[in-house]
Amino acid sequence: xxxxxRNIHYVVVKLIILLLLSTTSLKAEDYSxxxxxxxxxxxxxxxxxxxxxxxxxxxxxxxxxxxxxxxxFTFYTAANNxxxxxxxxx
Numbered sequence: 001x002x003x004x005x006r007n008i009h010y011v012v013v014k015l016i017i018l019l020l021l022s023t024t025s026l027k028a029e030d031y032s033x034x035x036x037x038x039x040x041x042x043x044x045x046x047x048x049x050x051x052x053x054x055x056x057x058x059x060x061x062x063x064x065x066x067x068x069x070x071x072x073f074t075f076y077t078a079a080n081n082x083x084x085x086x087x088x089x090x
Contacts, residue, residue: 052076 036044041063049055058072077084 049075 031048031050034046036046038044043061044058045061046056046058049057052075054076056074060070060072062068
């Protein structure tokens with residue numbers, strides 16, 4: 001069976017719509033807070049990045065002083081990115 005240009009166009013449009021719908025439907029738990037018990041006294045709370053999935057924002061809460069919170073984060077960058085040194089001591 002030979003597909004005509006109209007049939008190919010129809011299939012391509014359907015595939016693009018399917019691809020867009022499958023990539024934009026993120027689950028709600030992707031942006032929910034995760035609470036992890038580090039040890040008997042400390043807790044780490046984290047969340048996926050909303051700009052780049054896989055980046056994480058962390059808050060470390062020591063039990064010795066719950067009013068003190070340490071902020072940590074991870075991010076992706078290109079290999080050998082020379083601009084990373086601009087982030088030092090900030």
